[in-house]
Every structure is written in C-alpha cells, then in structure tokens.
Amino acid sequence: MxxxxxxxxxxxxxxxxxxxxxxxxxxxxxxxxxxxxxxxxxxxxxSTLRSPNAAADHVLKLRTAGLDDKTIKAQAEVCCDVLYRIMRRAGDIHIDTERRILNVPIPAPSGGPTRSRAYVDGLGTRRRLQALVAAGWYPAELARRLDKDRENLGQLLNGKRGDRVALYQAEEVRALYAELHGQKPENQGLSGYYVQRARQMAAARGWATPDYWDDDDFDNPDFQPAIDDLAVKRDDLAAVRRAEIEHLEQFNLSEHEIANRLGMAYTTVRNIVLEIRTGQRRVRPREGAAA
Structure with a gap:
C-alpha cells in the first residue's frame, strides 16, 4: 500500500x-x-465533490508536457492512491483536490527530447509505425533506428486499442516518422527484398501508408483511413508494375537493379522481363482457383 x-x-x-x-x-x-x-x-x-474528469485531463496535459508523476504529486500535494484513482476516473474527488491539481502549471516546451516515463495513449505511436512499415520500412530497420530490440518494437507496432506507451517512446516514434515518412526506404540503403516484405506485411494487416494520414489523424481514435476505397485490383497492379519494369529496362538496368528500385522480388521482375522480351505472357492462375 x-x-x-x-x-x-x-x-x-x-x-x-x-x-x-x-x-x-x-x-x-x-x-x-x-x-x-x-x-x-x-x-x-x-457539494464539495467534483467529477475527476477535469483533474484527470489536466494531469494528462502535464504528462504530455514532460512532468513525471512524482513531480505532479509533489506540486499538487496528493498521494499516489489519489492520483491514480483520479486517472482511473474512479469516483468523485474533493474540490480542494481538484483545485490543487488544476493549479499545477503546465511547463513550457524545453525544446529537447523528453525522457518522461509518464504514460500516454499508444494509438498514435502504433499508427505511425504501421504507416512506416506500409511505406516499406522493415520493422528490424525501424528497431535499429529507434535503438530498440525487435521484441520491444513488436509490442509498440502490434499493440491493441487502449494500450499505453511511455511519453518518451511516443516522442521518439513521432520524430522518426517525421524523418522517414517522405523518404523511400530503397533510396536509404534498405534492400528491395525487405522493402517488399514490409509492404506485404502491412497489406496483409490492412495498415495504411503515410499518404492516407494527416498528422492530426494518427492520435484521433475516431479517424479510420479509407484504404478499402482506393484498393488496387490485382490485374491493375500487375499492369502498373509491368509498365514500370518495361520503362526501366529501356535504360539497360539489370533485373536486380529494377527489383530494388521497385521493391519487388527479383524472380517476379525476371519473369516479367522475359515476357517482354519474348512477347509471350505467362498464364497466371486465378485467385481461388485450384492448383
């Protein structure tokens, strides 16, 4: 206790x-x-009692600004049990308790990275990481850039609704997204094989690319990107890929170079190049057809 x-x-x-x-x-x-x-x-x-909502909302703002719970408790003159009961919004609080919490000033941004371990909602963190994977950034590469092990990144990436993350982790992911979301991973030294695997992983899980997001949308639980409305059919995607490969081949690029540029498997590129050169198209099985 x-x-x-x-x-x-x-x-x-x-x-x-x-x-x-x-x-x-x-x-x-x-x-x-x-x-x-x-x-x-x-x-x-x-009444001398108040709903805990105003106090809880203020504590969230204090945490987001970088104050840890120890500092908040000291400045508001409340004990752990009271603070965490407020954050659970479990029952009314005394008006004096509310007043003391609301009187704790929100500090101005320091301009440097925070190391606060105060917890915030993990929705925006999870969505930013998923968008980067959908753009082709392989999870292992994201883990390396965040200086985390793969298991820890997997927890951030695959969390569920309601999960919370430490504030400093949320800020690290926000900064990484700002750095990477406009860059192509294949132009930053990431192998086309891993770029393709990342995109396939994201597509299988329904993760949207950065194109579907505005920065404010990541943290909004009511926003869902309409990825189904813009889904590319299999035949349309194949036609686009074929045209890109045919265009790049005119510049005498090797099949490996084309695969890396487009984030495609080498064998797929090789087969399409063979079709273009011989004029004979492969017969592909229909989706759902028996082998």
Whole structure:
C-alpha cells in the first residue's frame, strides 16, 4: 500500500495536517474553518465533490508536457492512491483536490527530447509505425533506428486499442516518422527484398501508408483511413508494375537493379522481363482457383 503524505508536508493551519494528528491552535482553527465551509456548502445545496474528469485531463496535459508523476504529486500535494484513482476516473474527488491539481502549471516546451516515463495513449505511436512499415520500412530497420530490440518494437507496432506507451517512446516514434515518412526506404540503403516484405506485411494487416494520414489523424481514435476505397485490383497492379519494369529496362538496368528500385522480388521482375522480351505472357492462375 502506498504511504500517506506525512503531517510535516503541510503548513500549520491546514486541515490535512490536523487530520494527520497535529492539534496545535492553528491546525484546530483550520479544521474548524474547513468544517464550517463544508456545512455552508451543504446548506446552500452545493457539494464539495467534483467529477475527476477535469483533474484527470489536466494531469494528462502535464504528462504530455514532460512532468513525471512524482513531480505532479509533489506540486499538487496528493498521494499516489489519489492520483491514480483520479486517472482511473474512479469516483468523485474533493474540490480542494481538484483545485490543487488544476493549479499545477503546465511547463513550457524545453525544446529537447523528453525522457518522461509518464504514460500516454499508444494509438498514435502504433499508427505511425504501421504507416512506416506500409511505406516499406522493415520493422528490424525501424528497431535499429529507434535503438530498440525487435521484441520491444513488436509490442509498440502490434499493440491493441487502449494500450499505453511511455511519453518518451511516443516522442521518439513521432520524430522518426517525421524523418522517414517522405523518404523511400530503397533510396536509404534498405534492400528491395525487405522493402517488399514490409509492404506485404502491412497489406496483409490492412495498415495504411503515410499518404492516407494527416498528422492530426494518427492520435484521433475516431479517424479510420479509407484504404478499402482506393484498393488496387490485382490485374491493375500487375499492369502498373509491368509498365514500370518495361520503362526501366529501356535504360539497360539489370533485373536486380529494377527489383530494388521497385521493391519487388527479383524472380517476379525476371519473369516479367522475359515476357517482354519474348512477347509471350505467362498464364497466371486465378485467385481461388485450384492448383
């Protein structure tokens, strides 16, 4: 169980010090004054209790700004149990507790990376990573750039709705997305094989590429990219790929170079080049047809 805040943490005259055992004249007067105030509020039809929502929302803003929970508790003069009950939004809180939390100032941005381990919703982090994979950034490469092991990245990438991440992790992923989302991975030294695997992985899971997102949409749980509306049919995709390969072959690029540029498997490129040169098209089985 979390230890309560000791009496010495409060000034004489504060009823909280009185409740913790101090019976000096100032503390007795403070307790009497607080009791009279509560009685007055009850008699006039007003409550001393408030919904925890305003306080919880303010704590989220403080965490996002980089304050850790230890600092928030110290400045708001609340113990762990109270703070975490507020964050669970489990029951009403006293108006004085709400006032002290709302009075904790939100710090100005420091301009540097945060190391805060305060937790925030993981939705935006997960979506940004998934968009990068859909663009061809292989998860192992993302893990390397974030200086994380693959298992840790997998947890961030494949989390479920409601999962939370540390604030510093969310900021690291946000910065990585800002750096990579406009770049082609094959132009940054990533093998075409792994680029293709990343895109296939994303397509199989229904992850949208960066083209489907505005930056504000990542953290909006009500937004869903309409990827089904713009899905490319198999035959249309094959025609586009064939035209690209035919165009690149005119520049005497090797099949390996074409595969790397387009993020396609080498064998696929080789077969299409063979079709172009011989004029004989392969007979491909229909989807769902028996082998």
């Amino acid at each position: 979390t230890a309560a805040i000791p009496a010495d943490a409060f000034e004489h005259g504060d009823e909280r010090r009185y409740r913790r055992g101090c019976r000096c004249k100032k503390c007795r007067a403070g307790a009497n004054s607080a009791n009279l105030r509560r009685r007055y509020l009850r008699q006039t039809g007003r």
